[in-house]
Amino acid sequence: MDPAHERELVERCRRGDEGAFQELVDRYKDLVFALIARTVQDRSRAEDLAQEVFLRIHRGLPYFRGEARLSTWIYRIVANVCVQDHARPAVAVAFDRVIVDPSVPDRQFGDLELRDRLEKAIARLPANYRLLVAAHYLRGIQYEELAEALQLPLGTVKTQLHRAKQQLRRLLETELR
């Protein structure tokens, strides 16, 4: 979304325009849901948390000063909601209604078992690592935007992501060979 349209949308939301907020939800729902679903790995819980994210956005919009991009601010809210939820026990991964991104070819690792093990290994990572892995590999979220959203230095984001991948490699040692 171009910055002018984004500002106008935020302004309309602030004035209490319900249609504008509905447009905002429509625009960001897939990104927010995909990010949360990759972090909590339970579809119904992901929907509850995604709703919570949008309710917080609605409450917080009057205080959004526009210094960061709207998407960066939304990622920050997603990160807070996911980290606050991390105390809950992890639930088995559901593979129903999964849509594979057609831009990334599935190639040789098509077997569900390996994917299932990967999801289980990710579920064992600390909450902040899980979120980084989820966000970085979701199309369109760059290191810089992640660092701004999580209010961490760029170097820390890169280091934490490398550590997360090292942990995953150790957890999946036999499967990856």
Next chain:
Amino acid sequence: MFCDEALDSVEAIAAGELTPEGRIAAHLATCPNCAAALASARRLEQLLQARPVQQAPPQFTVRTMATLRRRRWRSEQFLDVGFNVALGLVALVVGAGIWMFVHRSGLVSVSNDAVNVVSANVVSLAHRIAPSVPLYAGATALVVTALGVWWWAERDAAL
């Protein structure tokens, strides 16, 4: 010792953020353990890039807007109740203040006389207008009926 340095770089190399050069490239070409680690890192990178992207459920926006309206209605109800309770408390405090003021200032006897005069006048006024009460009641009923019919007709027109 050199393996540690190479192993620290395999994630970055697999992600395409670092190109193996010089000593690291030579080591990766000769050390089977580090070469295997790089192969695993590359496979993991592919797996992570191929993770499925889940889309929001079809009714997500509708449900979110409904939840938003419900929460807003609840908070308004809460505000209304809070406002009414606060108003009641203020009225109670003001009433208690007036009552204490009247009692402490010796105005009770004066106000008793005033109450007697006012009640005698109200009773005599009631006696005088009693014969006309049915007329006033009929007129009021007619006005209310007319207003009701007008409201009903307007509501139907709006639909």
